[in-house]
Amino acid sequence: MYNNKNSKVIKICPYGKCKELGRTLGKDGTLELLYLLEEEPRRYKDLDKTLEKQLSQSSLSRRLKILQNLNIIKQHPKRSERRETHVYDFTLRGERLMTFLKDYEKEIKLPSEQQKIVEIENKK
DSSP states (O other): OBOOTTSOOBOOOTTHHHHHHHHHHHSTTHHHHHHHHHHSOBOHHHHHHHHTTTOOHHHHHHHHHHHHHTTSEEEEEEEOSSSEEEEEEEOHHHHHHHHHHHHHHSOOOOOHHHHHHHHHHHHO
16 A cells, blocks of 8 residues: 555555456356356357356346456357347456366375375364
């Protein structure tokens, strides 16, 4: 924080994007949304139809906007037979995030001496 007698207090917030991403990832339906987009780019209508039990339309719109602001996803124009629309797809940052999430979910085989430590801690 920087404070000068003649200036306003400026609060520096490191890791602001990480905190926002963490909050967003922790909300119900966000990971499902990301995994759907990993399968293929999708229109809002398709996402809404698939996620209707997990996310309301307003929640879906908010999540998409937040993920765009965090540069995880982006909109691409797409021409359909009737009109021009758009699909949501990952940015490079989003692709890297998905690689991390999938790797994080994999079962990690610990060396036997570390497994004993984990088992003892889990019994406590």
